[in-house]
Amino acid sequence: MVRKEQLATDPNLISIWYHDHKVSIDVMRQMKKHLYNNFPYSRVFNDQQHLMSYLGNKLVIKHIVLILSMKNKKEVESMVKLAKHHSQRRGLNMLPCELRMCFSSSGVESIHSHIENSFNSIVKDLKQNERLSPADTTQAEDEEIPTDEAPCFDIFNSTSKDSWLYDLNNESLKFLLFQSLIEVLIRKEYNSNSLEHIWRICRRDYMSNDAQIKKINELAAAYTPEVAINYYTQNSCLFRLLSKAFRMEDVDRIYGFGCYLADLHKQLEQTGNNQRLNQSEDIKVFHRGKKVARGVAQQLKDSKGHVIALNGLLSTSTDVNVAEMFSGQGTVQSDYQSVIFEVHIDLRAAKLIRPYANIKELCAFRDESEVLFFTGFVWKIMTLNCSLILKSRDETALF
Template identity: 45%
Template structure:
């Protein structure tokens, strides 16, 4: 996926998207992908009161662009008046969803087109009003080269229900879960000589145009020893820069390629930290870190107060407060950046710290520095944040031992069930189709993979193909999945209606689900007769009420597309009756209401026609 190189016109700017509650999951997913790819920070609201509360808070960000998607013109005008009063107001755009509010959008290509058109319009407008573009970009790009080199990206996890779906999570929460799953995958994988060879080859390839650094990589490969992992990381070397670059750019394939080294680093930090605590190190400790951050990132920290955060790379800290102020650049003029001092509080007397940390002074390449290194994915809770000067901030964090219960469930299940699958699923939700496919394909190479898991992998690859508009490829992958379904699977329908709950692991699709997905793919490929056949086949299979309701709802969407209004209403009605109080029922009811409006209007038109004379 990698870090998106956003336009300089979007720097230190925030996007707020306010939408009505019945936006289709497919549309919601696509919008979040485009926001992430084009803007540094965005927030999504579907409740007017929540938006009012947020705007009334003490915001750090100075520029906000608003996007509104709402069919209610009266409410839209009220929200427009509200946001235009804000001092941070930079622009307002309407994203008309209209016909895309059915619970399963059949034309996702058109949705992408209207979203991309609007995003391009926003960026073009911002670029037109940007002043001194060349000089500003030159200064900021130079500064970012220094600032970002060793600054890990962070993501936030906000409390959710175990039944929350991926599409309802923010991009930040998704990436938080992604790095937790990726960390589990890397530190628990058993590596061999071939894995290290692939890593060194990757490094060597990076320095093809630099014979000096390439030679250093060859030397590293010959002399590498697992017990010196910390020393390699703390050396100002080409290897150190490549590892940090992979984390900074969120290049998940490269991060995974470094997995064999990261696992060695984890083991050495864990062993060193355990020895230090056994030898009587203090149970409680405070550490500091100082860094300049852009205003949009500082706003993100402020929005995360009271929530869990995790830095996606390794975190270097010191117990010397004054040292942190130097690294933060306090008192210096930093253009669009402000100084941040972090206070990290550790209570190591508890047993809930999942990730290791240690004072690495004796193992570091820099022996004279009292550096404490925290392993990637270490979870913190932001306790408070205050301004201590014109452009200086002080953030207090506490090591998180009382994890959110749902997060504990997620991490523990990630340890036990298919971490490749978990990583692939989140990458898919974030719109990184290439990386997701790579992780799924790695699973298929495993000859010991169970049929149950292999079915799920093929279904996920099919979903990726469908999302990219390759509908016939999706059908072919689903056919391969069908070949692995055994007769016993037909009696055990385990999969809930789409979308799947966040914490559903190791669940194999049933025949009913496969037929439903094949019908959806054919419908999007505009092969409506084939779609009807597979919807009918799906309804002949055994399954739960909510599974059957999902098929009927999709069947209703097909009949609506084919202008069979009465038949569509029939299927929507049956879906609502079967779903009852399930979470999906509100979507089914919305579709029934929409189709009911069509039937009512058609009935009135028929009644209004002049009657023939008797």
């Protein structure tokens, strides 16, 4: 199972579905699946006042696709006019994709087909709009496009998109399912064939790159469990392919890297435990800098006060200047924003299920003062200013 890219790739886009009546569980599931599969970020409303209040706020996102499920056509026209008025007051662009979608009782298959055809129409309109207005969605020449967005993991969907986080207020089941898989992988016993399988994956993916094949062979010859952290922090095939596996939610690939994940987990656990024996501070503060799509920034803003989890391993630093460098502060930005995470971990309250450690003495780039968190940490978004403050939560509450 490998996730596909969402069909609407504009990083500055949000889809909003408003329905004025109680839809069935099946229709709700189908609509959310298509919203999730086709758009970088989506919101669902069934209260007109809440929707208008949301549109009236200062949003990070700039482009909106509005989908309305309303029985009365006149009410649809009134809602579109009202939504455009609220969005224009905030300088938002309501794309020409307003869609009235009604659900009759003509049968499940007919409704499913209607939903799919409607979303196909939306995507077609979006692509046409991109061709007509390329300047709105193209990157500035000197702006680097982020390529390592961390996705959330949906065990039930085989086609979906990259996403930034789990909002555990709504997605705790998906998070727990994924962590169950990780738990199996890090506790499983492996042999030399398991490690060789990883190197075969690397060689296959870089088979046309002789320089990389040579590097892979060197890494394979020198690898021991004691260098797992060092290998992860290098600009190597292991880091790139493992990050891609998490990003695309490639279960087969993640399973194939289980041996290395187990080594990485064990070394992080041992290193972190040794460090905490000699520390006196109860609260630790770290920073992470990242350039993210506006849709991701909007999702973070909407999740203030929520409990979240970031997929994949989380790399932070004890040096805020390093975080600022990685955030791209001061560079030209169009559809992307610089975000600095201020990560608080309270050892008095947090019961750690997953390890973290200061890996400065083990990593390939010691001047980055890196602190690495294994996948599975649970955070609460406390405040959002120029930076984002995450506070550790008791992970056992979810298990």
